[in-house]
Amino acid sequence: MTYEKIKIKKEVARCLLCHDAPCTKACKKGLKVADIIRSLRFENITGAVRKTKEENTCLNCNASCMESCRLGDIDEPVYIPQIIKELDNCKRNIPEKKISLEIDFCGVHFENPFILSSSVVGSNYEMVAKAFDMGWAGVAFKTIGLFKPDEVSPRFGALEKEDNPFIGFKNIEQISDHTLEENLGFLRRLKREYPDKIIIASIMGQNEAEWTKLARLMEEAGADMIECNFSCPQMAKEGLGSDVGTNPSLVAKYTAATKKGTKIPVLAKMTPNITKMQEPAIAAIREKADGLAAINTIKSIMNVDLNNFSTAPNVGGKCSVGGYSGKAVKPIALRFINDMKQEKELKNIPISGMGGIETWKDAAEFIAMGCETVQITTAVMQYGYRIIDDLKEGLSDYLAKNNFKSVKEMVGLALENIVAPEDLERDSIEYPRFHKETCVVCGRCYISCFDGGHQAVSLSTKTGKPKMNPNKCVGCQLCVLVCPTGSITPSKKRLLNKIKEEKIS
Template sequence: MNNLLYKETSLLEEAGGCLLCNDAPCAKACPNGLETDKIIRCFRFENKSGAVNRLPKELPCQSCEDKPCLSACLKGRINTPVPIPDMFEKLSSYIKAEKKNVDLSIDFCGIPCENPFFLSSSVVGSNYEMVAKAFDMGWAGVAFKTIGVFVPEEVSPRFDALKKEALPFVGFKNIEQISDHTLEENLAFIRDLKRDYPTKIFVASIMGQTEEEWTYLAQVVTEAGADIIECNFSCPHMAADGLGSDVGQNPELVSAYTKAVKKGTHLPVLAKMTPNIGNMEIPALAAVQAGADGIAAINTIKSIMNVDLDTFVSGPVVKGKTSVGGYSGKAVKPIALRFIHAMKSHPELAGVPISGMGGIETWRDAFEFMALGCENIQVTTSVMQYGYRVIEDMIEGMEYYLSSRGYHSVREIVGKALDHTIPADELERDSICYPKFDRKKCVGCGRCYLSCYDGGHQALKQAEDTKKPVMDAKKCVGCHLCALVCPVDAISAGTRVKKNLIGGK
């Protein structure tokens, strides 16, 4: 009973413990041929229907005496193996979903794309072999690592990660610069990839230091066969002046360089925006007025992280020193979505195509960007953690979602969330939505009580006998902090009551 009562909580914890091995030994060990690694990965990446539908009608795990998947699990070398049979038993209690035919194709800046999912301009798309592998796995396009007329000298190491409790990768910092290949090598990559993958979309990210360089780069990537040009106005840590985010913070430079690029190409041009600014609409509008066909947002956020307790140096450490770098990963998604919403809500930018990025790990993250108006999605940090294979669950998860909601095309969800975010002074303020407590699921841990007393409105107490929460409606303001901290998902939104009806008023 408890397994089913807490199955979602248990499954999240168990899937989160999987090492997500390459060439997973658990799958090789399964005598029944189950795709154990893929099933766990599906659930981990929010593709629950994909996980459930990969289980056979008659689950063989409990009758499998030796359970070789457990002895093969590499996590067992650390502490305990992932409880694969128990996980699959819980998953088998879900109803299998039907996946109808849905269309993931979408036009972006007039260019037809087989799906909305692209690699973003970074190390994950920086040579022929890498991009070819990604295309073979299902990615529709790539924004190739930024091309310049110079080759930068890189530092080592150049990556670091932000951790929280048991989470090893909340955010990510890099001090990587533009492509470390020569211009000639990069142009050859474009030609070869377009020759071998003519239906895939190649976005050439470029960065110049003068108007002449921007025009020249636009010309040569156009001649090489690029489909779209992305102007990198936003790298947060380029070493020379007049590059990266220094450009993106200056609407006059954005305008001048956009015009310079348009001189050198007939292709659609994207202006990639920096988040290191208060109002992204200002440089975005300058780019569009100068001829940009679309916007790419957001690039990484200027950051410092992980100051060492002994050396007082933050990461990544380069011979005892570091520098400000670019912050990315899941933690930046809310910031990216805020900027996307601001641009899509601007009357002069509402119709401008946006390629969205910033913290996209799963199809659900991608959905949020598309619901706020993006027609195209770019991904980097998730690939750096998990590999190109995340595209499988992005595609399948989106297909299951669209099918389950009666949509026929991914185009139908673009912008559907925009009307639901309104100015704060227009929000309903005459009522309170009280939390609802599931007494069966509550384990009496007191987390809700602690948070409410120490960080809320002292509206909860713990019952002496059961230790379960007792709410004082006169003190509760309906903030729902209790629901957010509950570790077993036993608190949800309950009844909404008009304030003038509370306490006999």
């Protein structure tokens, strides 16, 4: 094992992901340097390799790409030759076959499973047209109502950790701030100019008559599907958004009202601000909703400013509870989707999944958990529509490498591996294995095990390297997770009875 992959990952993470990147313009070998780095950032290694050309691309080069790197204005520039050199060593096992990403969802055909979720990223004609041109299969257009909300400024806040400024995101936006007539015009034009793209009209009414009317208007404007927004957590008026989604009787009533106004498929968008999402989901399905969408954002307060005790986003010194999204919510989203898929009445209901999806791997996890399409907003807000290239390429390569013929074949494959706690196997232990040749003697494993584990790791007085005490180790593998160099890995499982016999003897 070497440290190259670790160094490359850290180096790629430093890149600013510039628009109109100067490193690409400066490359005398004609490499799309910025695209290569972006592919690596989004875990699309095979895509990054494809973008390189002949071997030893950076040999005998004066690294003008580094000289142009904008990060160099504030820090050391990204060490691009090191990144390209490592990719030169990976030019094998690159699948030549491309797997079609087409999939049918609620009877509607999608060219790929990637959709812009209902938010500012899909809120007018120009934005959605750009996304369609770049390869997104569809959009859940920003929620349309019969009223135009008053918005605040600022309306976004972010949660940061160490050198990552955007692991979580909060918004206090409401539904579309365009008029009903403007939104209908956007939908008509989009469907006229992009007939093969899928338009999901997200709607929110204030009573049954409004839900019915909005559904009818959306279908007339050319929408392919309707998504009922039962889940927005920051509406200024009571009785809207997540106030509906936590009440199964209201979900049932408004689903029925929506179905009354349209013949196109209807999705019920679920709120995570509830203990059992299955209950409102079942209420929607019993009123003939065709599918579900989950999850919307999570009610949150973040970042109290300890100088003035305001919270983000600071609106004149005040703020309200808002919606939390971003990478950090992915585990919560997957849990709710599993809950619904494990429910007998919902297990065969189509789900469009969302919540923390940034890379093709994230998307693949949602698909494996039972989703047929995935929706993305926060990653687009941070990185732009351009992430669709790596989403599509990464997923297609994964399918090809694993001998899948379609996206549909992997839908739900992870569900059988989610079991009740009492059904987990408890008769064996998996000790960690320490690779001393790559250990850098940082002592992180020792600190974590002693302060947060079972005091099973000690450090050699001679070398400072770790060793395990099998009489104390319980196989929790906290040490594996905290090791910064990957020098601790799981070993084979061993039966507890066998271990006890060895200790006795």
